[in-house]
Amino acid sequence: MVILSALGLALLLAILGDIMTGPADLALSDLLGELINPGSHGPINEAIVWQIRLPTAVMAALVGAALGLAGAEMQTVLNNALASPFTLGVGAAATLGASLVIILDVALPGLPPSYTIALMAFVFAALSILAIDAVASLYGASREVIVLFGIALVFVLNAVNALMQFVASPDALQQLVFWTMGSLSEASWERVAIIASVLVVCLPFAMRRAWALTALRAGEDHARSFGVPVTRLRRTALLRVSLLAAVAVAFVGTIGFIGLVGPHMARLALGEDHRFYLPGSALAGALVLSLAATASESLVPGLVLPVGIVTSLIGIPCFLALLLGQRRGQG
Numbered sequence: 001m002v003i004l005s006a007l008g009l010a011l012l013l014a015i016l017g018d019i020m021t022g023p024a025d026l027a028l029s030d031l032l033g034e035l036i037n038p039g040s041h042g043p044i045n046e047a048i049v050w051q052i053r054l055p056t057a058v059m060a061a062l063v064g065a066a067l068g069l070a071g072a073e074m075q076t077v078l079n080n081a082l083a084s085p086f087t088l089g090v091g092a093a094a095t096l097g098a099s100l101v102i103i104l105d106v107a108l109p110g111l112p113p114s115y116t117i118a119l120m121a122f123v124f125a126a127l128s129i130l131a132i133d134a135v136a137s138l139y140g141a142s143r144e145v146i147v148l149f150g151i152a153l154v155f156v157l158n159a160v161n162a163l164m165q166f167v168a169s170p171d172a173l174q175q176l177v178f179w180t181m182g183s184l185s186e187a188s189w190e191r192v193a194i195i196a197s198v199l200v201v202c203l204p205f206a207m208r209r210a211w212a213l214t215a216l217r218a219g220e221d222h223a224r225s226f227g228v229p230v231t232r233l234r235r236t237a238l239l240r241v242s243l244l245a246a247v248a249v250a251f252v253g254t255i256g257f258i259g260l261v262g263p264h265m266a267r268l269a270l271g272e273d274h275r276f277y278l279p280g281s282a283l284a285g286a287l288v289l290s291l292a293a294t295a296s297e298s299l300v301p302g303l304v305l306p307v308g309i310v311t312s313l314i315g316i317p318c319f320l321a322l323l324l325g326q327r328r329g330q331g
Contacts, residue, residue: 003269004276007283011061014290018057019049021297022304026053059187060293060307061286062195063248064258068285069199070244071259072266072278073206076213077234078136079220080146084259085245088150090128091256092157094242094249095180097124099164103172114191114250122246128153129242133235182255182308184293191251198247202240203282209233210274217272255308257315258285288314 020026026048034049071084078088085091097120100106101113108116135149165176206213212233215223220230248255262285263277269284270276289307292314296305 001276004280004283007269007280007287011283011287011290014287014294015057015061018060018290018294018297019053021294022048022053055189055192056184056187057290057293058192059195059252060184060289062192062199063184063252063255064262064286064289065282066195066199066202066244066248066285067255067258067289068262068266068281068283069203069206069278070241070248071285072263072274072281073213073237074241074259075263076217076274077237078132078146079216081264082147082260083150084257084263085125085241085248086254086256087154087260088128088132088146089153089157090125090132090242090245091249091254092154092161093128094121094125094246095254096157096161096164097121097246098250099161099176102175103164103168118194118247118250121250122243125242125246125249126239128157129238133238136234137231180254180308181306182253182311183306184252185304186251195247195251198243199282202244203278206237206240206278207275209237210278213237213274213278214272217274253306253308255289255311257311258289261285261315262288 016028016031020028020031026045030045031049034045035054038046038050067085070090074083074085074088074090075081098117101117101120106116106120107113108119111119131153132146132150136146161180165173165180168176212223212226212228215226215228216230216233223230223233245259263281265284265288266277266280270280289311292310293307296307296310299305299310
């Protein structure tokens with residue numbers, strides 16, 4: 001609990017730092033005063049804090065938490081330390097679903113465009129999850145087979161996404177750039193509420209199965225000896241992963257490596273007990289993306305970089321370190 005509290009405190013400080021960072025200088029005293037008493041420091045500060053920076057900072061934290069939780073569950077049920085929604089193609093599949101809506105101008109009766117994009121992203125993410133689950137079932141969840149299948153899936157989906165960009169109109173292509181780079185610029189309180197709702201639904205269900213997921217880390221036979229329905233547990237967990245990844249991609253685009261780095265940070269700090277590991281992964285993912293969002297606003301003066309670029313620059317060295325560390329362990 002001490003480590004979880006420390007992660008929570010670090011996340012709070014990171015969110016405050018994210019809100020303070022930007023083209024317009026905002027002192028900590030002004031920020032705290034505006035948060036406590038909206039409008040007390042003038043309409044300009046009120047607009048900057050409540051309409052621009054706070055939704056963006058909260059969105060970064062929630063998306064990071066969603067991807068961190070999704071990565072933690074995926075690594076557990078697939079018994080693969082390199083699994084994440086983006087390294088195994090789930091994010092690319094969700095991006096493809098969103099791209100189809102944008103390019104084909106798909107509209108569903110009664111649903112605004114943002115919800116239609118989210119729905120199609122979820123459908124395609126779920127299809128990729130079903131494919132991964134089928135491979136895991138057929139080959140006994142062999143990590144080598146799953147990783148190779150995931151890499152092949154990423155390349156295929158990225159090729160299809162590139163083809164979609166090639167045939168897209170200029171207006172649609174401009175929107176698709178958002179998905180390929182990842183951006184928090186479209187944050188709003190409505191989207192914050194949607195992602196928060198998905199987390200509120202998924203996290204308690206994951207926590208209810210924490211003991212079963214912990215048992216699964218010791219092996220499928222070990223989990224079955226305790227009466228854990230491994231197949232059903234894997235499928236329900238992967239369904240949550242597809243929902244979390246789809247909603248994140250639908251609203252902020254492709255932001256990779258959070259689902260890989262966050263769970264490993266939590267595992268190093270908290271161990272394999274999923275009562276602590278799952279919320280720790282969510283907090284770690286939120287912390288990493290909040291720090292990346294702050295970096296995206298401060299690396300180049302006067303310019304906000306797409307946060308997906310920053311997370312890739314951070315995540316690639318971490319991914320290589322994990323991969324090389326596994327190779328040394330096997331050697």
